[in-house]
Amino acid sequence: MSDAPTNSTLGILYSFRRCPYAMRARLACTLFLPPQSLELREVALKNKPQQLLDISPKATVPVLLVSGGQLADSTLVDESRDIMSWALDQAANALKTQYLPFHLQLEIDELIDENDGTFKWALDHYKYADRFAESEEHYRKLGEVFLTKLELLLEGNRYLFTAEMSLADIAIFPFVRQFAHVDKTWFEQSPYPRLIQWLSELLESELFTSIMEKYKPWQAENEKVYFPK
Numbered sequence: 460m461s462d463a464p465t466n467s468t469l470g471i472l473y474s475f476r477r478c479p480y481a482m483r484a485r486l487a488c489t490l491f492l493p494p495q496s497l498e499l500r501e502v503a504l505k506n507k508p509q510q511l512l513d514i515s516p517k518a519t520v521p522v523l524l525v526s527g528g529q530l531a532d533s534t535l536v537d538e539s540r541d542i543m544s545w546a547l548d549q550a551a552n553a554l555k556t557q558y559l560p561f562h563l564q565l566e567i568d569e570l571i572d573e574n575d576g577t578f579k580w581a582l583d584h585y586k587y588a589d590r591f592a593e594s595e596e597h598y599r600k601l602g603e604v605f606l607t608k609l610e611l612l613l614e615g616n617r618y619l620f621t622a623e624m625s626l627a628d629i630a631i632f633p634f635v636r637q638f639a640h641v642d643k644t645w646f647e648q649s650p651y652p653r654l655i656q657w658l659s660e661l662l663e664s665e666l667f668t669s670i671m672e673k674y675k676p677w678q679a680e681n682e683k684v685y686f687p688k
């Protein structure tokens with residue numbers, strides 16, 4: 460069976476439901492692509508399909524294989540931020556202007572860099588503190604540097620940079636969600652009321668619900684799942 464994306468879809472998205480990087484890719488694809496543009500392949504990280512390993516030796520998710528007719532002509536996009544950019548490139552100009560306003564591009568990029576760098580490091584250490592030298596509180600404090608920054612941004616706007624959702628919100632909230640889930644009681648009473656509200660609105664949105672639908676791990680013989688709905 461050929462593994463090339465079919466001509467009727469824009470490509471194949473390998474994803475993992477609970478991965479925050481995969482969430483941001485699914486969020487962007489849902490916002491910027493027409494329904495059923497992609498074939499979605501849910502991956503079990505402990506049992507990655509050979510088709511994924513063949514196209515992407517580093518084998519992280521998400522991975523997007525953009526259709527090129529034949530597999531040899533297809534383009535591999537194996538970083539979540541690049542998948543977001545690719546999806547935004549497919550969108551109409553009005554969406555591009557909303558989600559990545561020209562005058563904010565640098566700031567949005569820098570905030571996502573910080574999320575993916577120091578905040579993700581603190582998040583992983585907070586979540587698995589028993590594997591590291593310092594206490595849970597120590598790593599949580601390090602993560603709070605970023606939470607404080609987000610809280611300040613939200614003082615000025617409903618979303619991180621403007622009154623409307625931008626790429627920054629989509630790229631970052633799946634990671635804040637993980638941070639909040641380490642100790643929900645602590646998060647709920649933490650001194651970040653705007654952040655709590657922002658996260659709760661995003662988590663309750665139809666957009667988030669739609670990308671969290673559960674699928675069985677992909678197998679070539681199963682019926683294809685198309686995405687977004």
Ligand SMILES: N[C@@H](CCC(=O)N[C@@H](CS)C(=O)NCC(=O)O)C(=O)O
Binds near residue numbers: 477480504520538
């Ligand atoms: N820099 C990558 C990171 C992706 C990543 O690390 N994803 C995790 C899952 S959340 C993964 O695939 N890990 C590989 C594994 O667990 O085998 C991106 O932004 O796409």
